[in-house]
Amino acid sequence: MNLYPLxxxxxxxxxxxxxxxxxxxxxxxxxxxxxxxxxxxLSAVEGDVSVVENGPLAGNSLQELIEIYMDEIVGGKxxxxxxxxxPLLIKFIDANDDLxxxxxxxxxxxxxxxxxxxxxEMWIALDDSSNPKLISGFNQDTNKETFLEKxxxxxxxxxxxxxxxxxxxxxxxxxxxxxxxCSGNLIAEIQQTSDVTYRIYDxxxxxxxxxxxxxxxxxxxxxxxxxxxxxxxxxxQPTLNKPVQLVSCKYxxxxxxxxxxxxxxxxxPFDSFVIIICTEGTCEIGNSDVEGTVVVxxxxxxxxxxxxxxxxxxxxxxxxxxIEVYL
Numbered sequence: 001m002n003l004y005p006l007x008x009x010x011x012x013x014x015x016x017x018x019x020x021x022x023x024x025x026x027x028x029x030x031x032x033x034x035x036x037x038x039x040x041x042l043s044a045v046e047g048d049v050s051v052v053e054n055g056p057l058a059g060n061s062l063q064e065l066i067e068i069y070m071d072e073i074v075g076g077k078x079x080x081x082x083x084x085x086x087p088l089l090i091k092f093i094d095a096n097d098d099l100x101x102x103x104x105x106x107x108x109x110x111x112x113x114x115x116x117x118x119x120x121e122m123w124i125a126l127d128d129s130s131n132p133k134l135i136s137g138f139n140q141d142t143n144k145e146t147f148l149e150k151x152x153x154x155x156x157x158x159x160x161x162x163x164x165x166x167x168x169x170x171x172x173x174x175x176x177x178x179x180x181x182c183s184g185n186l187i188a189e190i191q192q193t194s195d196v197t198y199r200i201y202d203x204x205x206x207x208x209x210x211x212x213x214x215x216x217x218x219x220x221x222x223x224x225x226x227x228x229x230x231x232x233x234x235x236x237q238p239t240l241n242k243p244v245q246l247v248s249c250k251y252x253x254x255x256x257x258x259x260x261x262x263x264x265x266x267x268x269p270f271d272s273f274v275i276i277i278c279t280e281g282t283c284e285i286g287n288s289d290v291e292g293t294v295v296v297x298x299x300x301x302x303x304x305x306x307x308x309x310x311x312x313x314x315x316x317x318x319x320x321x322x323i324e325v326y327l
Contacts, residue, residue: 075273
């Protein structure tokens with residue numbers, strides 16, 4: 001059977017800081033719940049593996065597809081490196097309240113402690129209607145001793161670098177950088193396949209039972225990069241009908257595709273799967289070997305199997321903005 005662009009059922013996560021923007025902005029069916037903080041769009045995390053919802057392969061999990069189709073799904077170089085493990089996790093995050101301040105370990109520490117990948121990630125801001133901010137790194141060079149002093153006297157937030165967020169802003173967050181998504185943000189997150197998160201501060205909040213959330217200071221202190229962040233926000237210049245690179249690192253490369261006409265893309269040299277995240281508009285995705293097209297709207301995520309070398313993007317009624325992700 002010929003492979004085709006694959007859509008997956010979103011996996012919704014209730015969070016104490018979650019809201020309803022995933023429904024109001026993207027039309028996702030939250031079944032009346034008002035505290036959905038995350039939609040896992042493409043996941044191979046154990047216990048939360050994505051399942052195909054379109055076409056003949058509907059009902060199959062991402063894990064099953066890789067086991068059956070191997071490099072036809074992920075690409076030869078990717079399969080050689082990761083085998084049946086899918087290396088990326090794609091999420092939408094709706095922060096109706098401030099998230100805890102966190103840090104993630106790198107691959108070495110994560111493997112040593114948890115038998116897992118580390119977590120390097122990036123964010124793309126999708127809404128600025130409430131003038132949101134976020135935290136990325138420190139606003140000065142600091143150290144463990146100063147960090148703990150500030151934590152104990154209640155002034156820890158004075159050390160953090162706050163960034164004003166505008167729609168379309170991009171932030172790269174390497175492992176080791178303290179960070180937090182603050183209230184009002186709607187974010188597309190691209191990250192390594194890992195659910196390892198160390199909370200270092202949660203504003204002394206209590207849950208519905210009056211308990212504070214678990215913190216992970218002992219695990220955090222030897223993974224934090226205490227240096228002043230030099231540039232938290234990624235600069236780029238969008239160009240119509242031409243891929244513009246946002247981030248390129250050892251874990252993923254991301255481009256923005258802003259299209260207002262039919263646009264052909266040759267993926268043969270990539271030897272990788274490609275993930276398409278639609279952030280604005282509507283777009284048809286086609287391939288000459290596949291009958292028909294797959295339509296994506298804002299809030300949709302599609303996996304383009306590595307076997308599909310030639311892909312066409314055609315916006316429906318105006319323009320569409322797509323994020324392109326591959327290894």
